[in-house]
Amino acid sequence: MAVASLISAFVGSSIASSISVAQSPPAAACDPIPEAFVSYSIEFSSFPEFAGNNSSPNVFSNNLLNNLGNLTGTKPYIRVGGNTQDYYLYNASLKTALTGIVVPSRSPDYPTTISIGPSYFESYNTWPDTKFVHGFNMGLGGNNSAGWETLLETVPLACKALGKEKLLWWEYGNEPDLFSTSAQGPVRPPSWNEATYVSQWLNGTRAIKRQLEKYCPGLTSNSTYGYLAPSFAGLNNHLKPVKAFQSGLDADKDIKIISSHNYIGGATQPGVTLQGTLMNHTVTAKSVDAQAQLQKNLSYLGLPFILGETNSLYNQGKPGLSNAFGAALWGIDFNLYCASVGIRRVHMHMGTNYRYQSWQPVQTNITTLGTKPPYYGHVAVAAMMGNLKKEKTRIANIKLDTDTEAAYAAYSNDKLSRVAIINLRQYNYTVNGTSSVLNPVKRPSREYTLNVPADCRDKIGVQRLYANGSDAISGISWDGLSYNWELDNGKPVRLHNVTTGEIVKVKDGTVKVAVLDSEAVILSFQ
Ligand SMILES: *[C@@H]1O[C@H](CO)[C@@H](O)[C@H](O)[C@H]1NC(C)=O
Ligand SMILES: *[C@@H]1O[C@H](CO)[C@@H](O)[C@H](O)[C@H]1NC(C)=O
Ligand SMILES: *[C@@H]1O[C@H](CO)[C@@H](O)[C@H](O)[C@H]1NC(C)=O
Ligand SMILES: *[C@@H]1O[C@H](CO)[C@@H](O)[C@H](O)[C@H]1NC(C)=O
Ligand SMILES: *[C@@H]1O[C@H](CO)[C@@H](O)[C@H](O)[C@H]1NC(C)=O
Numbered sequence: 001m002a003v004a005s006l007i008s009a010f011v012g013s014s015i016a017s018s019i020s021v022a023q024s025p026p027a028a029a030c031d032p033i034p035e036a037f038v039s040y041s042i043e044f045s046s047f048p049e050f051a052g053n054n055s056s057p058n059v060f061s062n063n064l065l066n067n068l069g070n071l072t073g074t075k076p077y078i079r080v081g082g083n084t085q086d087y088y089l090y091n092a093s094l095k096t097a098l099t100g101i102v103v104p105s106r107s108p109d110y111p112t113t114i115s116i117g118p119s120y121f122e123s124y125n126t127w128p129d130t131k132f133v134h135g136f137n138m139g140l141g142g143n144n145s146a147g148w149e150t151l152l153e154t155v156p157l158a159c160k161a162l163g164k165e166k167l168l169w170w171e172y173g174n175e176p177d178l179f180s181t182s183a184q185g186p187v188r189p190p191s192w193n194e195a196t197y198v199s200q201w202l203n204g205t206r207a208i209k210r211q212l213e214k215y216c217p218g219l220t221s222n223s224t225y226g227y228l229a230p231s232f233a234g235l236n237n238h239l240k241p242v243k244a245f246q247s248g249l250d251a252d253k254d255i256k257i258i259s260s261h262n263y264i265g266g267a268t269q270p271g272v273t274l275q276g277t278l279m280n281h282t283v284t285a286k287s288v289d290a291q292a293q294l295q296k297n298l299s300y301l302g303l304p305f306i307l308g309e310t311n312s313l314y315n316q317g318k319p320g321l322s323n324a325f326g327a328a329l330w331g332i333d334f335n336l337y338c339a340s341v342g343i344r345r346v347h348m349h350m351g352t353n354y355r356y357q358s359w360q361p362v363q364t365n366i367t368t369l370g371t372k373p374p375y376y377g378h379v380a381v382a383a384m385m386g387n388l389k390k391e392k393t394r395i396a397n398i399k400l401d402t403d404t405e406a407a408y409a410a411y412s413n414d415k416l417s418r419v420a421i422i423n424l425r426q427y428n429y430t431v432n433g434t435s436s437v438l439n440p441v442k443r444p445s446r447e448y449t450l451n452v453p454a455d456c457r458d459k460i461g462v463q464r465l466y467a468n469g470s471d472a473i474s475g476i477s478w479d480g481l482s483y484n485w486e487l488d489n490g491k492p493v494r495l496h497n498v499t500t501g502e503i504v505k506v507k508d509g510t511v512k513v514a515v516l517d518s519e520a521v522i523l524s525f526q
């Protein structure tokens with residue numbers, strides 16, 4: 001068992017803690033983590049900006065995806081969907097990939113009236129070695145004849161663009177549990193329930209299958225045809241996931257993955273703060289534990305369970321929180337905790353100009369083109385996972401006593417390989433909104449003492465995810481590397497002002513490592 005005891009004692013002004021780490025995976029550890037654990041979900045209407053097209057591929061995005069692929073062995077899987085998945089209509093005469101109308105009262109962040117043209121599907125060509133989930137429109141598909149026409153017309157375009165190589169699975173409908181209550185405008189009457197959802201889902205997916213048989217017959221076998229579902233927004237909305245399955249959602253046995261969506265809270269929800277909501281392991285664990293409960297309730301289906309769309313705060317994130325370094329630290333805790341409870345993959349959601357985005361793919365008059373802090377958290381998660389194609393890796397949470405720190409152990413081929421420590425105590429780099437290293441409060445540091453494997457080297461490598469504070473929105477580095485757009489278009493660049501190659505020495509079977517408030521470290525034992 002990964003029993004961990006934490007003994008805290010004040011040593012001068014810093015706190016020393018000792019963590020005991022089990023040398024082999026806990027008995028209850030989940031199956032090894034499948035490849036592409038670190039994945040993304042991209043808003044349907046933003047996909048052409050993230051990926052570009054045949055004549056103008058978005059190389060910056062591809063570089064960022066490669067960085068993660070180089071760490072874990074597989075580029076992130078991309079789910080193309082989200083709210084706008086249920087708003088688009090197809091227009092064969094449209095010369096551009098997408099046109100949209102933003103109605104601020106419905107949402108200031110994305111269009112709610114959308115046309116896509118044939119060139120939309122070019123965006124599936126720009127990232128080599130990447131697998132996708134394409135989101136079909138159920139919101140309008142099951143609402144009116146134009147929506148139904150769109151469904152029939154987009155199947156051939158999507159299946160030909162993707163083919164066997166690039167297609168992961170399909171999705172029909174985003175968050176249909178909110179179809180009759182959506183704040184962006186309902187697309188179903190109040191009578192909408194699990195039974196009507198299931199009958200319409202079966203009706204739509206059977207039509208997709210018929211189109212595939214006609215236009216992409218190579219994509220209709222059991223190994224190439226299937227869905228993520230039900231992609232509900234929550235566990236307790238108007239429609240419930242367990243009841244949807246009980247009502248026959250998988251009658252055709254074509255659901256390959258159970259997909260659920262998760263947000264920690266809302267961007268405008270009162271009382272949401274960086275320290276109290278995101279940099280708080282108790283809150284993160286509680287949110288993920290509810291998903292793990294759903295996973296357990298649906299385990300009789302024998303299907304993998306993923307978070308097909310997730311991020312910090314719904315409604316595209318809160319400025320100053322979701323786009324700050326503190327959210328990158330939250331992302332490490334969140335992803336590793338998901339891995340530790342057996343969630344098989346996590347798709348972090350993003351769209352152009354979204355506050356919680358990992359990167360902004362194009363320059364707009366709202367958000368600067370560039371790599372954003374949350375991306376750096378995903379790099380740290382990928383580094384903790386290691387190459388998932390080469391090694392069987394399991395992640396275990398190490399229980400600590402306070403909710404402002406978190407620790408995890410990674411076991412590769414059943415051997416302790418790495419430990420991550422995330423110091424979630426908020427340290428502000430700016431004071432009252434004024435950028436300054438003149439913050440009169442010196443940045444505290446905690447010293448952690450860990451036992452190390454008996455056959456371990458006498459020197460342990462330490463990598464740090466660093467920024468000037470939890471409120472920093474730039475100047476982030478992982479192990480001394482920057483992935484910023486302005487340096488080398490998202491490729492890693494070594495910074496000369498950040499220490500790297502740090503080593504701690506083993507003494508009496510233990511190592512000590514200091515972790516600043518608002519910093520994360522990974523120790524590598526092998
Ligand atoms: C489709 O796009 C063409 C070209 O932009 C436009 O003229 C036409 O009005 C559009 N049709 C619909 C139904 O929006
Ligand atoms: C491809 O992308 C470029 C840059 O955004 C754009 O100017 C061009 O119109 C796009 N081509 C098509 C066919 O949509
Ligand atoms: C059900 O499928 C039929 C075609 O088979 C289609 O005309 C109808 O619009 C679909 N209804 C819904 C609600 O999906
Ligand atoms: C279609 O959507 C409208 C709202 O835009 C809703 O009032 C109506 O009930 C929906 N119709 C069906 C058949 O779901
Ligand atoms: C269909 O494929 C799934 C994996 O996608 C597999 O678990 C299942 O056994 C297959 N079913 C049949 C009937 O081959």
Ligand SMILES: *[C@@H]1O[C@H](CO)[C@@H](O)[C@H](O)[C@H]1NC(C)=O
Nearest residue numbers: 275276277280282283403404
């Ligand atoms: C973390 O969240 C828990 C549960 O909401 C709360 O009791 C605790 O005070 C929070 N801790 C911090 C440091 O905000």
Ligand SMILES: *[C@@H]1O[C@H](CO)[C@@H](O)[C@H](O)[C@H]1NC(C)=O
Nearest residue numbers: 235236242290293294295297
């Ligand atoms: C799962 O089942 C437990 C026990 O019946 C129940 O308390 C919980 O609400 C369920 N959760 C979900 C999301 O279905």
Ligand SMILES: *[C@@H]1O[C@H](CO)[C@@H](O)[C@H](O)[C@H]1NC(C)=O
Nearest residue numbers: 101102352363364365366367
């Ligand atoms: C920002 O850009 C959008 C189109 O991309 C445009 O509609 C809007 O007017 C611009 N706003 C300002 C303040 O320039």
Ligand SMILES: *[C@@H]1O[C@H](CO)[C@@H](O)[C@H](O)[C@H]1NC(C)=O
Nearest residue numbers: 273426427428430432433471
């Ligand atoms: C950091 O800044 C936030 C937001 O301005 C503030 O609520 C918090 O008290 C500050 N924390 C510290 C430790 O100064």
Ligand SMILES: *[C@@H]1O[C@H](CO)[C@@H](O)[C@H](O)[C@H]1NC(C)=O
Nearest residue numbers: 430431432433434438439440
């Ligand atoms: C920040 O603002 C608070 C309240 O407005 C004030 O008491 C404090 O002195 C300010 N701190 C600095 C360093 O300016």
Ligand SMILES: *[C@@H]1O[C@H](CO)[C@@H](O)[C@H](O)[C@H]1NC(C)=O
Nearest residue numbers: 467468474475476495497498
């Ligand atoms: C290192 O330099 C980069 C710019 O090249 C800057 O953004 C970052 O804040 C610096 N980091 C430190 C720790 O000073």
Ligand SMILES: CC(=O)N[C@H]1CO[C@H](CO)[C@@H](O)[C@@H]1O
Nearest residue numbers: 066067069070073074075129
């Ligand atoms: C597995 C993977 O994605 N590897 C990539 C690592 O990065 C290089 C470019 O630097 C790619 O060519 C590889 O495909």
